[in-house]
Amino acid sequence: MIRQYELVERVKAYDPSADEDMLNRAYVFSMKAHGSQTRASGDPYFLHPLEVAGILTQMKLDTATIVTALLHDTVEDTVATQEDIERVFGKEIGRLVDGVTKLSRLEMNSEQSKQAENFRKLVLAMSEDIRVLLVKLADRLHNMRTLHFIGKPEKRKRIARETIEIYAPLAERIGMHRIKDELEDLAFTELNGEARESILAQLARLRSEGEGRVETIIKELTDTLSKDGVPDAQITGREKTPYSIWRKLHNKNVSFEQLSDIMAFRVIVETVGECYQALGVIHSHYPVVMGRFKDYISTPKPNGYRSIHTGVIGPGRNRIEVQIRTRDMHEVCELGVAAHWAYKQGMPREGAREYRWLSEILDILEHAQKPEEFLEHTKLELFQDQVFCFTPKGDLIALPRGATPVDFAYAVHSQVGDHCVGAKINGRMLPLRTELQNGDQVEIITSKAQTPVPGWERFVVTGKARARIRRFLRTQQRAQYMELGRAILQRQFRQEGYDFSEKALDGVIKIFQQPTSDDLMAAVGSGLLSGREVFLAVFPGHKPHAQQQALTPGEAMDRAASTLPKPPKPKPRGKEQPLPIRGLIPGMAVHYARCCHPLPGDRIVGIVTTGKGVTIHTIDCETLESFHESPERWIDVAWDVGPDSPEEHVGRVALVVANEPGSLGTLSTVIGKNGGNITNLKITNRNTDFFELMIDIEVKDAKHLTNIVAALRAMPVINSVERSRGR
Incomplete structure (x- = not known):
């Protein structure tokens, strides 16, 4: 446990002007307030706020932040009130403690309330004062360090998942990579401990195989830079964290051995000029790995991160990543917003506005009239590398940037993705290839008759969506093509006066370079081969009868259509029919x-x-x-109607149809072929891609309308169709 004088000395070491009296009062106030309370580990509860304060001293934060850390649980977990905090420590400390308290209450209610609203509150609290978030991150870090003391596995996993999905990205967003790395690693331990242990074992193997390699590389790089005019460079080796390695293995779909940046070497110099000088020296001595150069000094990341990254075939022909930065840049990289936060110099709060994303959130907060407007305008600007969207129930779905509604559907559930026929984005029906934006609310429309469309693979970005689509192409679609090919061949053989037999195909599969007869039928069904080509290969000496002529495509379609069952014609209405009710x-x-x-x-x-x-x-x-x-x-x-009832009834459907030639013709043809009669059609909305229609159809009953709806959903030009209950 950090003693009272030790905590004060830590703060005074980096901030001689720190308010020693306030730190002492906060230490004593918190210790008395928590009294005999204990944590799940059995330790005194006061140990937790004290450790949180200790974490923040490592970031060299101001007195107010350290005091807030000591007091952050007093209002929530003790008899102390918000008024007590303000009376003893002033309004600034009161406001900060209140902000952290609200976030703690938010977490307790997160299972009962919507995640979208929770996230909005988190952003709001952070926007009011970034120090609230700094305390909350330190609080979460210590809680994760002691997560193993919680008895319920489901609770541990919920906390770990929330950490890796919300708090670690927040830490990264404000540049606190050290905190981010530890949060991710602790959460990864809980969520996928076996994968973490496997990666650690492979890292240990690499270290044992290359014992002394890191020191050799550092020495050669140091000598090379020193000889060419950069004598004071400090070089260190940094190993990637297990979670970042695991994420890269999945995102890039590569093996552990193929990763080139498991070990990165940092070159720390004094000035920006020396950064580029060091880069020139390294590139002049070692071959560059193409595509691995990134200049974050000239173009910093949104969180303020600045550094030069380059990949080279370095000393000993080792493929390595080199990061070049100044000492100030390195401090910002490690501590992010805490490295040069304005409070430490007593400067006005506007110093935070050098972070563009934060200034925009603060500006929107000042002008938004209501929370919904705030959320709409910010579009969760917080995250640049991911897109956060919401289900109609408010559940948060995190996706890679560039994701589409199909990616969203598969993220919700594999079956939802497989049966997806359309998507409403913020209440408006839009194409499935639409790129989702931060804050979008997405409602997926499904149909049991729908299956994955091959064209989806061209625009999905998530591995899960792509894998499911490819699996369908290998299984369900192949089976459908095979059945269709069999039917085509049966008809072709029958027209020529022969009985179809799959054994007859075994002798010609090599001619068409197909592994099996099933593959041959699938090729016919997919249109790669014609039924007549296969027939003539089976019977090369066959001559058609004189009256049999080659059919044109139009004649073939007419003949195929003639074999379809005709829908029953509606019976004429009688003048006096009994009431059907x-x-x-x-x-x-x-x-x-x-x-x-x-x-x-x-x-x-x-x-x-x-x-x-x-x-x-x-x-x-x-x-x-x-x-x-x-x-x-x-x-x-x-x-009171029977199957032979002559009376027709009007059902109404709402459709979204592709705005392309022939769409309405296809629509009316499908309805007509299924025995329906269009009595009214109204275009309710139109744009360059889609028409939204309201159609009244005469049908026999609800089942008849359901059959028509199912037939419509199977048509590619029809994006979505539902029975409408409105006027």
Whole structure:
């Protein structure tokens, strides 16, 4: 445990003007407030805020931040109040403690409330004062160091997952790479301990095989730089963390041995000029690895990180990465925003605005009228390398930049991705190739009849989506092509007067360079080969009858269409048909509600309407809520229609159709072939890519409409289709 005088000495060592009295008062106040409380480890609870303060002293933070760390749990976990903090330590400390307290309460409620709202609050608290986030990161770091004391495995995994998805990226975003690396490693230990141990074992093997190699490389680089005019360069070796290695193995789909930057060498010099001089020396002595040069000095990262990265075939023909930076740059790299935060010099808070992303968030916060507007405008500007989107329920989905709704669908669940037919982004139907932006709310529309489309592979960016699509191409699609090819060959053989046999294909598979007869049928089904080509290969001496002519593509389509079953023609309406609804008095006027378009097969209810008779609604119609206070107007009714009923009913569907020639023709053809009759069509919205339509269709019942909807969903030009309940 850090003693009181030790904590004060740590702060005074880097900030002689620190308020020693306030530090002492905060130490005593926190120790008394927490009293005999203990943590899951059995240690006194006061040890936790003390360790958090100790972590922040390593970042050389100001007195107010250290005091906040000591007090950050007092309001939440002790009898101390917010008023007590402000009275004893002032408004600034009170505001900081209140910010950290709100974030702690936020975590406790995270399972019950929406992640989107939680994340917004996190960004807001951070925007008000970055020191709130610094304390919270140190708090999370110590909690992760003691995570193994928590008994419930599911709780440990939840905390670890939250750390790796939220807090580690936040630490990286403000440049605190040392904190980020440790948070990731601790979370990785909990979430995938076996993978971490495997990587550590391989690192140990590399170190044993190359014993002395690092020292040799450092010595040669030092001598080379010294001889060519950079004598004071300090060179160190840095090994990648297990988590960063694991992530790169997955992202690049390479083996451990193929990674070239497991060991990076840092060259630290005094000035920016010496950085470029050192770069010139290294490039003049060692071959450069193409594509591995990045200049973050001339173009810093958004979090303020500055350094030159280059890959070379270095000493001993070892492929290495070299990072060149000044001492000031190195401090910023290690401590990020804490390295030169304005509070330490007593400068105004505007010093934070050199971080563009933070200044933009602060500016938006000042002008946004409500939280939703804040979220909309910021679009979670915080993360540049990832896209954070939300499900309609508010669950957070993290994706790589450039991801599309198809990537989102597969991130939600593999089955959702497989059956994805459309996507609403922020309430608007958009193409599946649309690139998602930070903050987008994405609703995936699915259909059981849908399967992955080969074209998706051209625009998805996640490995999971690409793997599922390729798997489908190898299995389901091949099976479909094989069945179609078999049908084509059967028809071709039958037309020529022969019985089809798969054994007949075994003798010609080599001619078409196919491994098996199944592959040959799949090639026919996919259009790579024609049925006639295969037939003539099986019967090379066959001559068609005189009356048999080669069919044109149009004739072939007509012949194929003639083999399709014809939809039943609607029977003519009788002049006097009995009411198709049971429970009504004969002669009573009946109307079908246009708010829900009830169809036979739907559960229905009758509502007596003055001057109109009875209006039939579906049982789940939203309009029925307005009749809850009038139970006397409700009539228990049911459909009384048989399979041969001549009466047609109107169902309504909402569609999104590709804006391309022939789309409407395809739409009407599909509806007609399935026995439906379009009675009304309305374009509700249009853009360069899509038309949104509302169509009324005469059908026999709900099942008939469902069949039409399923047939429409199978058409490539139709992006989405749903039964509509609205007017």
